[in-house]
Amino acid sequence: MAELELSFIPALYKPSSLLPIARHRQSLLYAVEQFPVLIVIGQTGSGKTTQLPQFLEEAGWSGNGKVIGVTQPRRVAAVTVATRVAEEMRCNVGEEVGYSIRFEDKTSAKTRIKFLTDGLLLREALMDPLLSRYSVIMVDEAHERSLSTDVLLGVLKKIKKKRPDLRIIVSSATLQAKEMASFFANEGDTDSECRIISIEGRAFPVDILYLERPAEDYVEKAVQVAFDVHKNEANGDILVFLSGREEIETAIQLLSEQAAEIHPKAQALLPVPLYAGLTTDEQMYVFEPAPDNTRKIVFSTNIAEASVTIDGIAYVIDAGFVKLRAYNPQTGIDTLTAVPVSKASATQRAGRAGRTKPGKCYRLYTEAAFSRLPESTVPEIQRSDLAPIVLQLKALGIDNIVRFNFITSPPSRLVTRALELLYSLGAVDDYAKLTKPLGTRMAELSLEPMMAKVLLSAPGFGCLSEILSIAAMTSLQGSVWFHHDGGRKAMPASRHKFAVDEGDHLTLLNVYQAFLTKGRKDSKWCRDNHLNHKSMLRAVSIRTQLKRYLERFGLSVDESLNSNGMQSKQGAAEKAKQIGKCLTAGYFAHAARMQPDGTFKSVSGGLTMHAHPTSLMFNRKADFVIFHEILETSNKIFIRDITKIERSWLLEYAPEYYKVKS
DNA sequence: GAGCACTGC
Incomplete structure (x- = not known):
């Protein structure tokens, strides 16, 4: 044998x-x-x-x-x-x-x-x-x-x-x-x-079909076309490209309503959502073959364009939009907006129908509209906050960023803005040279510049161990909690358990410490508390890696202080204050003050901002705060990961930055 | 009062 x-x-x-x-x-x-x-x-x-x-x-x-x-x-x-x-x-x-x-x-x-x-x-x-x-x-x-x-x-x-x-x-x-x-x-x-x-590739031919007239509502149109395909076309699953979670949920709702009218003996339709915000387990559904006498229809974001490949797709429906992030160097805000895809993107999407056999692609726009699309998507380097990149290039010995040979040069305003931020953080000097040791160390850490500055300032505030955990948790970028299993009411309750008055950063620290003692080997504990077990394990890895960097710099991390300091109430309050000051030392450019109506106004520019609904500060009172992230979606500016501070800290830890206003 | 496209160290 x-x-x-x-x-x-x-x-x-x-x-x-x-x-x-x-x-x-x-x-x-x-x-x-x-x-x-x-x-x-x-x-x-x-x-x-x-x-x-x-x-x-x-x-x-x-x-x-x-x-x-x-x-x-x-x-x-x-x-x-x-x-x-x-x-x-x-x-x-x-x-x-x-x-x-x-x-x-x-x-x-x-x-x-x-x-x-x-x-x-x-x-x-x-x-x-x-x-x-x-x-x-x-x-x-x-x-x-x-x-x-x-x-x-x-x-x-x-x-x-x-x-x-x-x-x-x-x-x-x-x-x-x-x-x-x-x-x-x-x-x-x-x-x-x-x-x-x-x-040459080995793909199968894909027929491209356009609309004769533009669609009024592409989500409705997508569902209608999916139905037509289902009724009239041969076997094969359908992949629909939409721009985001909200559209996907709407489409699935619409489809389910219409699917009720399908004859019980006819082939059924099984809608499946796919976007990055789903947990890995939830994403796995798209790979499972549909049950007998059922056609699978996947409603997906751009994730299915290159990152995820699904077998068995014979039909693609392309709404022609994608959400792109773009950084505005004037305001320092990232905007996230749906824009028309590029021709290259549309071609890539269509190709997803021809992986196993010849397919069809229905574009929910006219051929004339297609011809007006840009050839390719604007490269990320032309629409991103370049502070991390500038820092990294400088550490590689490339000092003149403007003259560096990029395949596509970033706009000079992006480079200037990045240098201004790095200067205010003390990472570069008056000649835009990396400072030693602060700038070189910031470049080595796998953290955004502001958080890198916070971490390297932490020994001075006696809270290095805590900041390590906070830095690791904010690196998870919001994947700490899961909130899309229908349990929209349960989640805030379980977040409430970990809530700390001072704000989101200390709450994250609290979650991390609770995970270490109760949930590390217990994924059920995580599930019960609406925590993403995989993300939490990742936070532990990130923390370990960051700690190793610090030790290489000769900074020792005393983990025992952490529990001792928190034992008494006064100790805990003092520690929280030190952490708040330390965060201010890196995030002073992200400072805001709450208005009587509950919105925030930025200290530097007078922008009106809203606490993101996932933040503790969404429904709490505060005066001055710092925040980790700022993002504009559908004409509303949101801030996330918010912590209360005192106004005097801004003047104490960023006198240069705020000297005009003070 | 109400919501984030996708990656990576």
């Missing part, structure tokens, strides 16, 4: 030789041999991510202590691709093939191909500025133009000048290759520096 099993080749290994990329093996290897930069254009299914690293390994590009590095924008991708390639190379993950993501390093001395997130590779550059461990670096999914991908490409271009032996491969699904090629060219001499190779 055993022998017989061995004589079979598992199907998984076989298709690689059938993949389109196999025919390009020689030309790819030749190009890598001859040119410092190779740009590979290939659709999903071309095999570039899994096969190209293996070609390079077989051709001898790894060894002598050098590794082939392949970056991904997302953690899951790094893990799943590494697992797949390890299977194909018949080794365990962590041996010849490994991966490295935050909190998880599955590599060893044997590793020849290493998959990692692009953000992590940038971190490695802090320790090893020429990335000397790598013989080849392949930047995958470059067309997504994520913040770290763009920064990495700029850094690689700089490294290339000092390391002629390094080979850079940029892999992209769209035809922005020319832009990439001229980016890497030396003074316009593209031909000697860069080679472009296109690999």
Whole structure:
């Protein structure tokens, strides 16, 4: 029996030789041999991510202590691709093939191909500025133009000048290759520096259909079209792209009402929601095949465009909108608004219908409207708060941010705003140079600049242990509580249990400490308290990592103080005060004062803001406060993670910043 | 009085 099993080749290994990329093996290897930069254009299914690293390994590009590095924008991708390639190379993950993501390093001395997130590779550059461990670096999914991908490409271009032996491969699904090629060219001499190779994909054809006239309400239209498809088209699941949770819930409601009219013996319709705010378990429903005589219809945000792939989709309905975040350097506020998708996005969405068989894509807009869409989405680097990026680049020795070679330059106002903030935090000096040790340490911490400043100020306030926990908890970005299981009433009650008068930060600290004593090994305790167990475990990892950074800086963390200080009431109150002051030392630019009507006015600009409904301050009284995050949605400005402070603290810990107003 | 697209260190 055993022998017989061995004589079979598992199907998984076989298709690689059938993949389109196999025919390009020689030309790819030749190009890598001859040119410092190779740009590979290939659709999903071309095999570039899994096969190209293996070609390079077989051709001898790894060894002598050098590794082939392949970056991904997302953690899951790094893990799943590494697992797949390890299977194909018949080794365990962590041996010849490994991966490295935050909190998880599955590599060893044997590793020849290493998959990692692009953000992590940038971190490695802090320790090893020429990335000397790598013989080849392949930047995958470059067309997504994520913040770290763009920064990495700029850094690689700089490294290339000092390391002629390094080979850079940029892999992209769209035809922005020319832009990439001229980016890497030396003074316009593209031909000697860069080679472009296109690999055909293996997707099935997708028919595109447009509306004759624009739809008045695309949510209603989406439901109606889904129904028409269900009645008239052959088997195959439906994927509907909408812009957010609210639209998805409305659509599912509408569909369920109409589905009641379907004949009991006819094929049924099963609507399933998909958005990032759902827990992992809830997201898993979209992967389950529909029951017999039932068609599955997934209502999804942009998450299904690139991050999540669902099998069995034959029909895509594209409403044509996406919610994009954009940072306003004048006000310092992030806005989140629904905007029309780009052509590249619409194409990617349509492609989701042709993964297993030919499909159809119904666009809920006219062909004329499509032709007016922008070619591609504005890269993140042109619409983000750049303070973290500027800090990181400076730590990499890149001082002149304006002259740094970005593939697309950020607007100068974004750079100026970032420098102003870093200056006010003391991270850079009058000459925009990183200060020592404060600025260099802030850059090393995996925290936003304001929180990095808070953490590094904490020893002076005697609350380092507490701030470590608070920093870890705010890093979770709101995923601490879950609130979408229908239990909208139960959640506030269980949050009330942990509430601390001073505000959200101390409440988060309280949750963290309760988790350590009661919930760490007890996911039921978390569920009962509406806490996300996975997120809480993540907070523990983040805290451990931050603590290790501090120890490397020579700052010791005395964990025993934490419980002693909290024992008496006066002790607790004094500690809370110190934590409030410490938070003010980093978040003074995020200060506001509550108005008699319960809204807030920013101290610096007089903006009217509202406490987010998830904040303790949503229904409590306060005077001066600081907050972690500010976001504008549908013309209302919300602040989140709010803590009460005293006005005098602002003047004490940010005299420069507030001297005009005082 | 009432709500967050998606990633990453």
